[in-house]
Amino acid sequence: MSAHSETPHGGGHLHPPTANQSSRVDAPTLGMLLFIASEVMLFGSFFTAYFFVRVNAGAEWPLEPFELPKFVAGVNTAILVTSSFTIHWALQSIKRGNRAGLQAGLVLTLALGVTFLLTQFREYSRVGFSPADGAFGTIFYGLTGLHGAHVFVGLTLLTFATIRAFRGHFTPAHHHGVEIPGIYWHFVDVMWIVVYATIYLL
Amino acid sequence: MAPGWLRAAWMTALFFGIGFGLVAGIRAFAGWDPAIDWEPIITVAALTMAPIGFLSGLGAFDYWLGWAFGAPTRPDDHSGHGARSWSDYFRINTDHKVIGIQYVTTTIVFFLVGGMLAMLVRAELARPEANFVDPQTYNELFTAHAALMIFLFVIPAFAGLANYVLPIMIGAPDMAFPRLNALSYWLLPIAGIMMLASFFFPGFGAGWTNYAPLAVEQPFGNVFFSMAVQWAGASSIATALNFLVTIITMRAPGMTFWRMPLLVWANFTTSLLVVIATPFIAGSQFFVMFDKVMHTNFFDFAEGGYPLGYQHIFWFYSHPAVYIMMLPGFGIASEVISAMSRKPIFGYRLMALSLMAILILGFSVWAHHMFVAGMAPWLRVPMMVTTLLIAVPTGIKVFSWLATTWEGRINFATPMLWAVGFVSMFVIGGLSGIFLGAVPIVIHTSDTYFVVAHIHYVLLGGSLFTIFAGIYYWFPKMTGRMYNETLGKVHFWLSFLAFNATFFPMHIIGVQGMPRRVYTYDPQFGNWNLFITISSFVLGASFIIFVYNMIVSWRSGKPAPSNPWRALTLEWQVSSPPPLFNFDEIPQVVGNPYEYGVPGARHAILSGERAPTGEAETVQR
Numbered sequence: 001m002s003a004h005s006e007t008p009h010g011g012g013h014l015h016p017p018t019a020n021q022s023s024r025v026d027a028p029t030l031g032m033l034l035f036i037a038s039e040v041m042l043f044g045s046f047f048t049a050y051f052f053v054r055v056n057a058g059a060e061w062p063l064e065p066f067e068l069p070k071f072v073a074g075v076n077t078a079i080l081v082t083s084s085f086t087i088h089w090a091l092q093s094i095k096r097g098n099r100a101g102l103q104a105g106l107v108l109t110l111a112l113g114v115t116f117l118l119t120q121f122r123e124y125s126r127v128g129f130s131p132a133d134g135a136f137g138t139i140f141y142g143l144t145g146l147h148g149a150h151v152f153v154g155l156t157l158l159t160f161a162t163i164r165a166f167r168g169h170f171t172p173a174h175h176h177g178v179e180i181p182g183i184y185w186h187f188v189d190v191m192w193i194v195v196y197a198t199i200y201l202l
Numbered sequence: 203m204a205p206g207w208l209r210a211a212w213m214t215a216l217f218f219g220i221g222f223g224l225v226a227g228i229r230a231f232a233g234w235d236p237a238i239d240w241e242p243i244i245t246v247a248a249l250t251m252a253p254i255g256f257l258s259g260l261g262a263f264d265y266w267l268g269w270a271f272g273a274p275t276r277p278d279d280h281s282g283h284g285a286r287s288w289s290d291y292f293r294i295n296t297d298h299k300v301i302g303i304q305y306v307t308t309t310i311v312f313f314l315v316g317g318m319l320a321m322l323v324r325a326e327l328a329r330p331e332a333n334f335v336d337p338q339t340y341n342e343l344f345t346a347h348a349a350l351m352i353f354l355f356v357i358p359a360f361a362g363l364a365n366y367v368l369p370i371m372i373g374a375p376d377m378a379f380p381r382l383n384a385l386s387y388w389l390l391p392i393a394g395i396m397m398l399a400s401f402f403f404p405g406f407g408a409g410w411t412n413y414a415p416l417a418v419e420q421p422f423g424n425v426f427f428s429m430a431v432q433w434a435g436a437s438s439i440a441t442a443l444n445f446l447v448t449i450i451t452m453r454a455p456g457m458t459f460w461r462m463p464l465l466v467w468a469n470f471t472t473s474l475l476v477v478i479a480t481p482f483i484a485g486s487q488f489f490v491m492f493d494k495v496m497h498t499n500f501f502d503f504a505e506g507g508y509p510l511g512y513q514h515i516f517w518f519y520s521h522p523a524v525y526i527m528m529l530p531g532f533g534i535a536s537e538v539i540s541a542m543s544r545k546p547i548f549g550y551r552l553m554a555l556s557l558m559a560i561l562i563l564g565f566s567v568w569a570h571h572m573f574v575a576g577m578a579p580w581l582r583v584p585m586m587v588t589t590l591l592i593a594v595p596t597g598i599k600v601f602s603w604l605a606t607t608w609e610g611r612i613n614f615a616t617p618m619l620w621a622v623g624f625v626s627m628f629v630i631g632g633l634s635g636i637f638l639g640a641v642p643i644v645i646h647t648s649d650t651y652f653v654v655a656h657i658h659y660v661l662l663g664g665s666l667f668t669i670f671a672g673i674y675y676w677f678p679k680m681t682g683r684m685y686n687e688t689l690g691k692v693h694f695w696l697s698f699l700a701f702n703a704t705f706f707p708m709h710i711i712g713v714q715g716m717p718r719r720v721y722t723y724d725p726q727f728g729n730w731n732l733f734i735t736i737s738s739f740v741l742g743a744s745f746i747i748f749v750y751n752m753i754v755s756w757r758s759g760k761p762a763p764s765n766p767w768r769a770l771t772l773e774w775q776v777s778s779p780p781p782l783f784n785f786d787e788i789p790q791v792v793g794n795p796y797e798y799g800v801p802g803a804r805h806a807i808l809s810g811e812r813a814p815t816g817e818a819e820t821v822q823r
Contacts, residue, residue, distance in 0.1 A: 016280070016375035016783035022453035027378045030450060034443045038477045045485025045515050049500055052511035059506035131498045135506035138498040142489075160270035167272040177269075 032180045036187045039150070043191055046143050050198065053135040063136035066129045070200050076119045077196050080151075083112035084189040087158070087182045094165075094175045102170065102178065106162040109185070113155045120148055140199060147188070147195050154188045157181035205261025205294065217255025221247025241422060244403075245495050249429040253392045261294045262385045282384070283376075284782045294388065296380035298369050299780065301387050303680060305362025306673065308387075309355050310752075312394050314745065316350035319343050321742050328735040330725045340721035341407025342423070346397060348410035349427060352527065353434040354394045356665045360530035361441045363672045364469045366680060368445065370773035371463050373454025373791060373806070375783040378447040382440050389437035393430040400426035409719060411520070412486075414501035414512040418493045425494060428487040435480045438526075442476035445469050454772075454806070456791030461805075463771045463795045464553055468533025471557040475522045475529070475564065482519035486512060513575055517568035525564045527661060529557055531668030532599055535621045538671050539603050540796045541769040542618035543610030547796045548602045556595035563592050573641055574648045582641050589639035593632065600629060615767075616690030620671035623698050627663025631656060634709065649719070652712025658705045670694075670748070677755070678762030682779045685759060689751040696744035703737035770805045771795050 023030070053059045062068050090105025124141075131141040161178050164170065170178055203209050225246050230237040257263065269275065282296045291304055323344050326334040335343065369377055377383045400406050400423035408417040408424065417424055449470050453462070462470075489500040489512065499505035501512050540547040547553060569577060569585040603625050612618065634656040637643045647653065670693075677685045707730045712718075716727045723731065765774040772791075776784060789806045797803030 017785055017788050019374050019376075019452045020455050020788050021451060022455075022457070023451040025451065027447050027451045031379060031443055031447045034446055034477055038439055038443070038481050041478055042481035042484060045482045045518075048482075048515055048518075049485070049489060049508075049511055052508035052514070053500075053506060056511070057503070057506055057508040063506075131492070131496055135499045135502070135508070138492070138500055138505075138507070142492070142498070142500070163270065163272050169272065169274075 028176055028180055029183070032183050036184065039187065043146065046146055047198070050139045050143060053139050057135065059135045061136060063129070063134045066127070066133070068200050069123055069127060072119065072123060073196060073200050076116055077192060079112050080116045080189050080192050083109045084186055086112065087185050091175065091178050091182050094170050094178055095172055097172045103165050106158060106165055110155060110158055110162060113151060113158070117148060117151055120144065143195050143199055147192055150188050150191065154181065154185045157184060205259065205264055210256050210259030213255040213259030214252050217251040218247045221251030242495055245425055245429070245491070249396060249426065253433065256392065257385065257388055260388060262388055265381055294384045296384050297782070298365050298377045298380065298383060301383050302362050302366025304387050305358055305365055308390055309359040309362060312350050312354040315398070316347050316355060317742055317745065319347040319350065321739065323347060324735040324738045326721055327723070327731050329732065330723055330728055337721045338405070338407055341719070342401060342405035344719060345407050345409050346401070349397055350394065352410060353431060354390065354397070356527045356661065356669070357438055358390055359669045361438065363534065363669070363676065364445065364465065364530060365441070367676055367773045368466055368469055369448060370776065370780060370784050371466055371771050372449060372452065372457055373772055373785065373789045374448060374452035375785065377444050378452055379444050383444055386437045386440035386444070389433050393434035393437065396426050396430035396433065411516060412490060414490050414493065415509055417490045418501065425491055428491040431487045432484055435484050438476050439480050442473035445473040446477065454788050454791050460551065461791055461794055464536035464547065465533035467554045467557055468529045471561045472526050472529045475526050475561055479519045479522040482515055486516040486519070510575060510577060513572050514569070517571045521568040521571065522564045524660070525560055527665050529560065531624065531665050532557065534668045534672040534675070535603060535624055537771065538617045538621040538675050539606050540798065541767050542613045542615065542621070543607045544798045545606055545610040546798055546800065548605035549598070550794065550796065552598055553602050556598045559595040560592060563588060563595070567592065570639055573644050586639060586641050590636060593636060596632060600625060616687060616694060617671045617675035619691065619694045620667050620674065623694065624664060624667035624671060627659055627667060631659030631663055634659060647712060649717055650712040651708040651716045651718055654718050655705050655708035655712055662701060662705070675767070678766050679773055679778050679780070681756045682762055683755055683759030684762045684766065685755040686751050689747055693744055693747040693751065696747065697741060700737050700741035700744055704734055704741050707734055770797065772806055775806065775808055
């Protein structure tokens with residue numbers, strides 16, 4: 001087989017021609033939005049299971065004698081919602097060239113996110129039922145666990161952004177590395193509000 | 203240490219160890235007995251962590267990890283791009299053309315393995331009491347056959363063909379995310395090996411649909427299937443996302459949506475389906491696996507679970523999945539039929555719009571797989587109506603292909619034979635699909651060989667035939683050599699006849715009541731089954747010709763001109779194989795891609811030097 005690169009014609013083959021940009025949306029942002037669409041559907045499959053268990057099978061909610069810690073989870077919700085504002089602040093800061101604001105915003109967001117996860121683990125250990133306790137326990141741990149995994153992924157992405165922020169990488173013109181994990185973080189946040197409303201409040 | 207197979211080996215072992223320690227540690231910490239429980243250990247260490255170690259060892263994450271820990275971005279680094287020797291096909295490669303070939307060859311390997319499993323199934327069914335394998339092994343054989351063919355052949359083979367030609371067709375130098383593209387390929391062998399390894403644990407026999415609660419009662423090999431589906435699913439979501447971003451953001455100037463070749467349209471709609479629907483099969487397999495390994499109660503009725511929910515969630519993916527397995531084939535057929543008939547495609551816009559119509563309707567028909575499953579009766583008629591409605595956009599496509607060939611100067615080269623074979627076989631599959639979409643008939647034919655005949659007419663006569671059309675059509679472009687036309691035709695006719703001899707009789711024994719997925723049957727079906735088994739062995743043998751033709755032609759075939767089919771789409775306007783970055787300069791698109799025989803029509807203007815090839819076939823002007 002003749003190899004692709006043995007015959008350089010025109011000599012312009014060490015670098016690709018610059019691709020035409022045929023959309024106003026840039027590729028990384030669009031990629032993240034499509035990934036989020038896919039993630040929404042993954043949550044959708046878990047919510048479908050929730051719907052079947054609660055509506056079709058008519059499971060007791062919450063299963064006697066267990067109780068859902070609505071208040072603690074409510075405080076946790078407030079913590080996560082606050083973190084959406086801090087990540088927004090970080091992004092606005094770097095857009096204006098304020099590196100200290102970017103770093104502070106990212107660190108605050110990380111701290112709030114970690115607090116949320118730790119509270120969630122604390123809740124798991126105190127709540128008194130396991131995933132094997134009826135379909136109720138299964139769905140509770142399934143949905144909150146899936147969301148927790150997403151918080152973990154979001155925190156990992158934000159940690160990378162934070163490392164780069166402290167190494168002086170972002171500028172008012174180039175801050176995709178903050179903006180795109182930020183979109184994901186907002187998604188994680190909004191998803192939690194839905195999870196909290198359906199699992200705890202409804 | 204440099205990325206490669208050595209690092210992959212020890213990192214696989216290392217990550218297995220980490221997973222082992224994680225599970226054993228948590229169990230010891232929580233005081234669960236026994237601390238070393240192999241089922242969760244295999245699930246976490248072998249099926250989750252070890253593949254991540256393997257991918258890290260190969261170097262799939264090197265660039266991203268460097269970025270994550272603050273290394274400067276290297277936008278112009280192309281060190282992992284292109285293939286200079288065969289060994290470049292066995293590493294992380296960011297060239298979409300190399301990835302395309304990696305995809306196609308890997309999927310053909312799994313196709314051959316899956317085909318051999320089918321031979322074993324037919325060997326058992328040759329006589330009513332063949333006792334060639336025991337019943338559970340029989341279940342495992344047909345389950346693995348379907349799982350390999352669907353998740354490791356049809357879906358990724360289309361992704362591979364599109365990976366090769368799609369960026370060139372839209373005038374892009376590569377995919378939007380080349381590293382993600384490389385990663386999505388390497389997820390595939392992991393999924394395939396996992397499915398085959400399941401036979402040793404000791405297998406899964408609940409059918410590829412893996413219905414709960416039967417799946418939960420299967421041997422531990424069932425978890426291998428669940429996890430393999432996750433890896434394969436992650437691969438196809440990543441590829442689909444990549445296609446969508448590439449199509450939306452990287453089209454050449456002038457390449458509007460209404461000038462895109464239909465293969466691009468087909469992959470655009472397919473990718474939308476993949477991104478939206480695939481998470482549902484991920485969910486369904488997570489639920490089954492959790493029920494099995496963690497003893498949760500998603501589908502345990504006694505604990506408040508809802509078993510029928512599995513089927514709803516599963517088919518919400520798996521019905522759109524039949525379009526994921528068919529729409530790219532529609533695209534290939536459109537390319538081949540138009541170029542080989544020397545005529546513009548008939549009804550270009552309706553061809554594209556009917557793809558979108560199938561995409562939308564495809565989400566509203568899933569419960570037609572559950573007419574006899576005991577679901578709510580009021581769902582039956584709406585699902586029947588939407589199912590039959592899909593015949594409308596599909597019919598538009600079939601009639602458009604026929605109208606395209608009308609009064610054309612048809613060149614019956616091998617790709618065209620496969621494409622025409624596809625249209626005729628797909629119509630038969632579509633007609634039996636109308637039978638199966640109608641509630642009164644499906645109550646009689648559900649779970650009989652009629653269903654087996656239908657699925658093989660649409661998936662083998664439909665998808666497989668278009669995959670072969672695509673492989674023969676683009677073989678000259680991919681390898682720079684021509685395949686042997688005589689062998690290609692022999693392959694087609696032998697496959698085509700043996701295929702019909704194998705699957706057509708299944709309609710008859712199906713209507714007469716032979717149930718599917720059972721290792722034995724009533725002696726009255728004996729003669730038909732013996733005939734089917736013999737035909738299926740001929741069908742299997744026909745692929746030996748294909749493999750021989752591909753290998754010999756790739757090594758020593760006649761050098762291919764840049765445009766052997768005199769096609770107008772962009773991939774034929776560059777050399778065979780194309781240069782490293784496809785184009786010296788991004789082409790300017792000025793017209794429609796199918797204006798065959800239209801005086802003065804041009805699809806695109808390629809600036810700069812034309813690729814030097816043996817006999818320069820020029821664009822029709």
